[in-house]
Amino acid sequence: MMWHPQVQRHKTAIRRSDLSKPIRLALEQGFLNSKAAFFDYGCGYGDDIQRLAELGVKATGWDPIHSPTTERQPADIVNLGYVVNVIENPTERASVLQDAWSLATRLLVVSARLKVEAKNNFISFSDGCVTRRGTFQKFYDQQELGGWIDQVLGIQSIAVAPGVFFCFRDADVRESFDASRYRRLIRAPRVTASHNIFEENRELFAPLIEFLTKRGRLPHDSEFHAVGQIRDRVGSLQRAYTIIRTITGAEHWDRIRAERSDDLLVYLALSKFGGRPKHSALPLDLQLDVRAFFGNYRRARASGDELLFSAGNREVLRTACDQSRIGKHLPDALYVHTSALSELPAVLRVYEGCARAYIGSVEGANVVKLSIGKPQISYLCYPDFDTQGHPALIGSLTVPLDTFHIQYRDYSDSKNPFILHRKEALVQAEHPYRQRFERLTKKEEKLGLYDNPSVIGTKAGWEEILKVKGLRQAGHRIMRLNNLILPSRSDLVSP
Numbered sequence: 001m002m003w004h005p006q007v008q009r010h011k012t013a014i015r016r017s018d019l020s021k022p023i024r025l026a027l028e029q030g031f032l033n034s035k036a037a038f039f040d041y042g043c044g045y046g047d048d049i050q051r052l053a054e055l056g057v058k059a060t061g062w063d064p065i066h067s068p069t070t071e072r073q074p075a076d077i078v079n080l081g082y083v084v085n086v087i088e089n090p091t092e093r094a095s096v097l098q099d100a101w102s103l104a105t106r107l108l109v110v111s112a113r114l115k116v117e118a119k120n121n122f123i124s125f126s127d128g129c130v131t132r133r134g135t136f137q138k139f140y141d142q143q144e145l146g147g148w149i150d151q152v153l154g155i156q157s158i159a160v161a162p163g164v165f166f167c168f169r170d171a172d173v174r175e176s177f178d179a180s181r182y183r184r185l186i187r188a189p190r191v192t193a194s195h196n197i198f199e200e201n202r203e204l205f206a207p208l209i210e211f212l213t214k215r216g217r218l219p220h221d222s223e224f225h226a227v228g229q230i231r232d233r234v235g236s237l238q239r240a241y242t243i244i245r246t247i248t249g250a251e252h253w254d255r256i257r258a259e260r261s262d263d264l265l266v267y268l269a270l271s272k273f274g275g276r277p278k279h280s281a282l283p284l285d286l287q288l289d290v291r292a293f294f295g296n297y298r299r300a301r302a303s304g305d306e307l308l309f310s311a312g313n314r315e316v317l318r319t320a321c322d323q324s325r326i327g328k329h330l331p332d333a334l335y336v337h338t339s340a341l342s343e344l345p346a347v348l349r350v351y352e353g354c355a356r357a358y359i360g361s362v363e364g365a366n367v368v369k370l371s372i373g374k375p376q377i378s379y380l381c382y383p384d385f386d387t388q389g390h391p392a393l394i395g396s397l398t399v400p401l402d403t404f405h406i407q408y409r410d411y412s413d414s415k416n417p418f419i420l421h422r423k424e425a426l427v428q429a430e431h432p433y434r435q436r437f438e439r440l441t442k443k444e445e446k447l448g449l450y451d452n453p454s455v456i457g458t459k460a461g462w463e464e465i466l467k468v469k470g471l472r473q474a475g476h477r478i479m480r481l482n483n484l485i486l487p488s489r490s491d492l493v494s495p
Helices: 021-028 047-054 090-103 142-153 171-180 196-200 202-215 227-234 237-248 250-270 284-294 297-310 314-323 338-343 346-359 434-446 459-469
Strands: 037-041 058-062 075-081 104-111 123-125 128-130 158-161 164-168 328-330 333-337 367-371 376-381 395-400 407-410 471-474 477-480
Touching (some): 021 104, 021 164, 090 104, 142 346, 158 346, 164 171, 196 202, 196 237, 202 237, 202 250, 227 237, 237 250, 284 297, 297 346, 333 338, 338 346, 338 367, 346 367, 346 395, 459 471
Antiparallel strands (some): 104 164, 158 164, 328 333, 376 395, 395 407, 471 477
C-alpha cells in the first residue's frame, strides 16, 4: 500500500478491549469456530487475532505498518475490517478489496465507517476527508458501500449490520444464510399421548421431529440419514409423521407448516431487492421448501411479489398493525421488541425486513418502531430493558424507506430521555420477564400513574408524577417514599 504524504495512515490502527463488531458478527452467525481458518487483512495491532486465538480459532493477520512481514494467505474467513475507509486512493482501495477477496475461500467480511459517524470539522480530501490526527476517512452511505463492494467484486453481498457486509464465495451458502435470517425459532410440540410404536422408537423419531420443526415438511431422502431405518421400522416417513402428529397434536404441526411457509415467503419477497435467484440457483433445501409449500417456483415468486407490494400499502400496514397480537400500538406506529419480530404478521415482517436488508442488524437495538404515517423503520436502544421498569432510550437509528438516508440520534447524555411503559406489550408470551412486566403495569394502573399518559413518556415527567403520588420506583417495584408497597406473593416469584 502507498499513501499520500499528507495522510498519516500509520495512525489509523486503534487498540481494542473487545472483539471488533465484524468479528463478533461472524462469531454469532457461526462462521468463526475452531475448524475455520481466519485471516485478518489489515489487522492493525492484532487485538482481534489474539482474542480469537484465546477462543480456539486458528487466526493470523497482515498489516502494512504493524505486521508487514506476515504472509498474506488464503483462509476460510477473511476480515477486511475498517480498512477501505482509510485508503485515500480509490483505485488502490478497490485493489485492496479484490486482494482480500482472492484470499477468502468461504467468506469475506468487509466493514467501513458510515456518514452518520462523520464530524463537521473534518477537512475535505480526495473523495473523503482528513481528520485532526491527519488520518484519511472515506465515510459511506450504507447503500453506497454495498453497491461498491458488489461492483468491484462482481458478486451480491449481504448487509449484516450498519457498515458491515458478508461476501460469500458459494452462492448456495449465501442464499441459505439469507433465508435463515427470516426463519423464526420454533419449539417442537410436546408428546401428549401414548403410542407403542413411538415409545419403542423414540430415539429414531427424535431427529425426524427436529427436521420437521426446522423445515415444516417431510425430508427428502438426501436430507435425512435415518430414512432407511424409519422405513424398516414403520414403513415410510409419511407413516412416521402420522404417528408423530397423533401423539403431539396435529394442530401444532399445521401451525408449524404455516409459519415455515410464511418464513419462506418473507425471504422470497425480500430477495427481490438483490435480484431473486433462479430456481436452479437455489440450494436444494430451499427448492424442496418451494415445492412443498407452493407447488412451483412461479407461484412462490408471485406470492412473494404480492407480499412485497402489500408492504408498501399504508392501509394494509395499518390493518396488519391493528390485528397484530404482538406490539405496543400507537396511532401511527407499532413498537415491538426485537425478539418478537418473527411473531409479526408476514407483511409487517417484510416491511421491517426492507430496512434490515439495507442496514443489517443494528447492534444494541432491542426495540423496533414500525411507522405507519410515513415509510420508515427505527431501531431503538434501551440497554436496561430487562432490569429497569421504565428504561431510558439512549440512541435511535432511523431508516427512511423512501430515501434510505439513515439518521442516528444519540440520547445517552440527555438529562430528560424518553422512557418506556407497558413493556409486556412489546414481547411475546414466552419472554422470560413478561409476567414481571405485566405485574408492574397493573400495579401502576391501580395507583393511577397512567391517568395522564401525555406527560409520562419522559424521565422528568414520570418522576414528577411519582412525586405527586408520593411514590418512587426501584427496578420493577413501586414504593411509597417512606414505606415499601409490599408485593403480592406472585410478585415474589421470578418468571
